[in-house]
Amino acid sequence: MIKIGEINKLEIIKITAFGYYLREEGGVEEILLPNSSVKGDIAVGDTLDFFVYKDSEDRPIATMKTPLAKVGDIASLKVVSKTRIGAFVDIGLEKDILVPLKETEFPLEENEYYFFYVYLDKTERIAATPRIDKKLEYVSPYNPGDDVTALVYDFSEAESALVAVDNKYRGLILKNEYFVNLKKGDEVKGKVKKIYEDGTLSITLRTATHRDERLSLEDTILEYLKSHNGVMPYCDKSSPDDIRKQFNTSKNYFKNALGGLMKKKLIKQDENGTTLL
Incomplete structure (x- = not known):
């Protein structure tokens, strides 16, 4: 059965002055491929991929052009x-x-x-x-820990990224689960962190474990301190925005990393910021 709005594999069965006629294997319906929609050399007997849509007179028509989007996209x-x-x-x-x-x-x-x-x-x-x-589905085949590909299509007031997983399922990337400059139209790869009660997928772009991320952030903080004469104006009282801009992380992760460095007696904090010991 020929599917409107999708790519169909069709055979070229005859040629006319204004185009080619195509037919699905085993089918009887003939579809016109206008000369203006032909790309490259084709011949009767070829079976190729064609996009099918309806013209202004509601007749199925084929093209070799690649659409910007198909049905379901x-x-x-x-x-x-x-x-x-x-x-x-x-x-x-x-x-x-x-x-x-x-x-x-x-x-x-x-x-x-x-x-x-x-x-x-x-x-x-x-x-x-x-x-x-309203077009995205709530129930998906994914489980926590699964890898997914998602398209960012909007942002919530809280700056969480609204995403479509596989262009089909509803997903969400909370602000503290991404530390890159996401924008509408970005395609991202992440993991399912959890599934909300309504079926929405909570996606994370983090790839390391919390412990690995904390240790990596500790190293980043130490490098910053060493390159700034052992002092920085950032501490666990700093604003989340300042921390995100400078260290590309959330305040919670930043505080955990500072706590780890203080336990190791490598830094100290006061009202002016953080100092390397």
């Missing part, structure tokens, strides 16, 4: 026009796709990029919605 797409029925976004094909007005929760501006979930509407036309959260 989340992608950053450009709004190219706005009409009374909704906005249209560029998907990298001859035909732009509709973002229905009823799917729009905030104003979409022309020539701006937004994250959209791509889906098939009731007429099997490809459409898009910015309501990404």
Whole structure:
């Protein structure tokens, strides 16, 4: 069965003046591949991958162009026009796709990029919605400790990264679980730390154990002190933002590392900061 909005393996069965006709193995439906959508040399009898969508007359049509997103994907797409029925976004094909007005929760501006979930509407036309959260599934096959790949599509007010795991499952990276400059559109690899009651995956980008991270941070602090004449203005009373900016870590981890160094009698703290002993 030919799948609209996805890559299909189809055989070229005949050629005409305006394009090629394709058919699925064992199928009877013929789909047009317009000359404008051909890439490279092809011939009757070839079986190749083609993306299939519907044209303005609701007829399935094929292309050899690679779309910016397929059905089920989340992608950053450009709004190219706005009409009374909704906005249209560029998907990298001859035909732009509709973002229905009823799917729009905030104003979409022309020539701006937004994250959209791509889906098939009731007429099997490809459409898009910015309501990404509502399209992600809560129940996933993953367990704590599993490796995952996730796409950052937004941030919460608390600066936690909202992510789509495998472009399908709902995930969250808490602010204290990442210490890189994440931005929308980043693809990250991490581990499932826990699973919330609703099924949302809590993802961590940390790869080391807590003990290894503490020891590594202790070394970083000592190196900083040695390169700054044995003193620094940071201590366990410093603000979380200052600690994050300088040491790329959370205040909790920073305090643990300072505690470890004090137990080893390598540093001391006072109201002015930290001093190397």
